[in-house]
Amino acid sequence: MKATSRPLLLGHRGVRPLWRFGVDRPQPKLPAENTIAAFEYALACGCDGFELDVRFTRDRRAVLCHDPQIDGKDIATSDYSDIQRTGNELACLEDVLARFGSTAYLDIELKVSGDEEASVAALHASPPKRGHVVSSFLPDILLRIHEIDAHAPLGFICEHRREAERWSELPIAAFIPHHKLVSPGLIEEVHGRGLKLLTWTVNQKRALLRLASWGVDGLISDDPGLLSRTFPCTQD
Numbered sequence: 180m181k182a183t184s185r186p187l188l189l190g191h192r193g194v195r196p197l198w199r200f201g202v203d204r205p206q207p208k209l210p211a212e213n214t215i216a217a218f219e220y221a222l223a224c225g226c227d228g229f230e231l232d233v234r235f236t237r238d239r240r241a242v243l244c245h246d247p248q249i250d251g252k253d254i255a256t257s258d259y260s261d262i263q264r265t266g267n268e269l270a271c272l273e274d275v276l277a278r279f280g281s282t283a284y285l286d287i288e289l290k291v292s293g294d295e296e297a298s299v300a301a302l303h304a305s306p307p308k309r310g311h312v313v314s315s316f317l318p319d320i321l322l323r324i325h326e327i328d329a330h331a332p333l334g335f336i337c338e339h340r341r342e343a344e345r346w347s348e349l350p351i352a353a354f355i356p357h358h359k360l361v362s363p364g365l366i367e368e369v370h371g372r373g374l375k376l377l378t379w380t381v382n383q384k385r386a387l388l389r390l391a392s393w394g395v396d397g398l399i400s401d402d403p404g405l406l407s408r409t410f411p412c413t414q415d
Contacts, residue, residue: 186390187397188406189286190229191380192245193217195401213243215270218279225407228284228309230379230399233272235294236262241272241301245290255291272298276305285311286355286377286399288336295323299331312353312377318345325350334377353377353396358386363393370394384409 192212210216213232221229232245240259247254249267262269272287279285285307289298298313314334315321321333334353337343337360346354346369353375356365361378369376377397381387387398387409400406 184391184394185410185412186395187228187284187377188226188403188410189284189377189397189399190217190221190224190226190403190406191399191401192232193221193229194403197382197402213245213270214268215274215278218275218283221403222279222283224403225412226403228279228286229403230286230288230314231272231275232288232290233298234290235297239294239297241294241297242269243271243275244269247290272301273305276301276307280305280307282309283307284309286334287311287313289313289315289317289320292317292320292323295320296327299324299327302331303328312355314353314355316342318349321349321351336379347372355379355399358390361390361393361395366394 194209194217195212196209210220218229231243233241234244234254236242236254236259237256238258244254250265252262252265312332312334313324314336316336321335324331324333332352333350334355335346335349335351336355338357340360343356343360351374354369355377358378358381366376375396377399378390378395379399381390381398381400382402384405390398398406
């Protein structure tokens with residue numbers, strides 16, 4: 180087994196409580212996922228950046244939310260102001276770019292199609308300085324963004340083996356499979372095509388170390404503290 184190097188460390192949605200996944204270890208009180216506070220938490224723990232989820236409201240605001248609904252309101256059919264009035268202070272992609280564009284690597288996952296132009300325009304207006312990838316489970320989103328901007332760094336996410344077969348056909352810079360799909364052979368093939376391999380969602384130290392020893396380029400975890408403890412940053 181080769182020496183473990185430090186891959187890119189990214190907080191999944193910033194941070195998520197591990198009790199949801201049956202992980203029994205103490206955790207501090209955590210901010211809500213996909214919020215500015217969650218992203219600040221990931222960076223304060225020592226991560227290089229974070230993954231975030233983008234959806235679009237009826238009035239075309241790019242809001243951060245994983246699920247299609249929030250408190251019973253369908254995001255796609257609600258105006259941004261209506262969602263805010265319910266007490267849900269949803270941040271927007273523009274907020275993240277303005278606040279973290281110079282300090283964090285951003286994995287910007289587009290959950291739905293239909294407003295790829297606005298996402299590309301936001302990135303052109305405030306390009307992240309520490310790197311980014313625009314990722315999606317949906318190949319059509321990636322192909323559309325590639326049509327708009329052939330230089331946009333794209334990432335294809337997949338969870339199941341039957342979906343993973345498409346990665347080599349897409350105009351991507353990064354392949355982002357679930358960690359159960361990753362093998363040394365896959366990493367070698369991805370690297371052989373000049374691409375990076377990031378993987379999610381890894382919440383156990385043993386798995387983090389194994390994947391790093393195989394040569395993954397990035398690790399996405401619900402536990403930013405575990406990431407930074409497993410791979411402490413060394414200062415020159």
